[in-house]
Amino acid sequence: MFRIFRGFSLSLLVLAGAGAATAAENRGAVTNLPLPRFVSMKASEGNVRRGPSLTHRIDWVYKRRGMPLEVTAEHGHWRRVRDRDGAGGWVHYSLLSGVRTVLVEEDMLKLHQRADLNSPVTAMLELGVVADLGECTVSACELSAGGFEGWAPKTALWGVDADEVRE
Known part of the structure; x- marks a missing residue:
């Protein structure tokens, strides 16, 4: 079963695991870019998986090109993202864009x-x-x-x- 995300929920974002470290201190192991950082959906549809590979289960599908997402981790070609509601998972980097929205x-x-x-x-x-x-x-x-x-x-x-x- 897929959860279709439309981006209109009004719930509050809960930042899980927010610590004393700042974004300037945390860098992605793959890109060396700051973590967390904001990106956007390049594709009009993107699978969100439980883990960083095609063998992991798809939990839901983002269905909105340009949707802002926050990258919280990197693993190879995969980025762990979360949306404004705090929901997230792993997305292939090719589905994401550095264009800010x-x-x-x-x-x-x-x-x-x-x-x-x-x-x-x-x-x-x-x-x-x-x-x-x-x-x-x-x-x-x-x-x-x-x-x-x-x-x-x-x-x-x-x-x-x-x-x-x-x-």
Whole structure:
């Protein structure tokens, strides 16, 4: 039986095993990239397995291209990922992309013209929208989705760290 993930659940993300180590201290054994780190689904469908091989059972299937995921471990060509609900498993690296996206966690999220969240609103995004991630300041990120662009507060997004700044 497959669990079809659509990305619209409102449950809280539980970070299992969060310790004192920071992402800068943890590096993937295969890629030497930081762990954990955010990526997105390159494929429109991807099997999530119990372990890092084709012989492991498929627990469910991600069904949304561009879905942001957090890589928490690496083993050969496999990446252990988790979604915004904390559910996860092992995915083949070819199904993932380094292109950054975020999941909107606030209904009717206002996109502003500038990083100043008091600037005029250019558009509004519904809960569950997957948006491309651009620049980020300490408190806001530039997003684009459905032909609309603007800035939104980080607190309304999943797929970007609270202290992450992007240029």
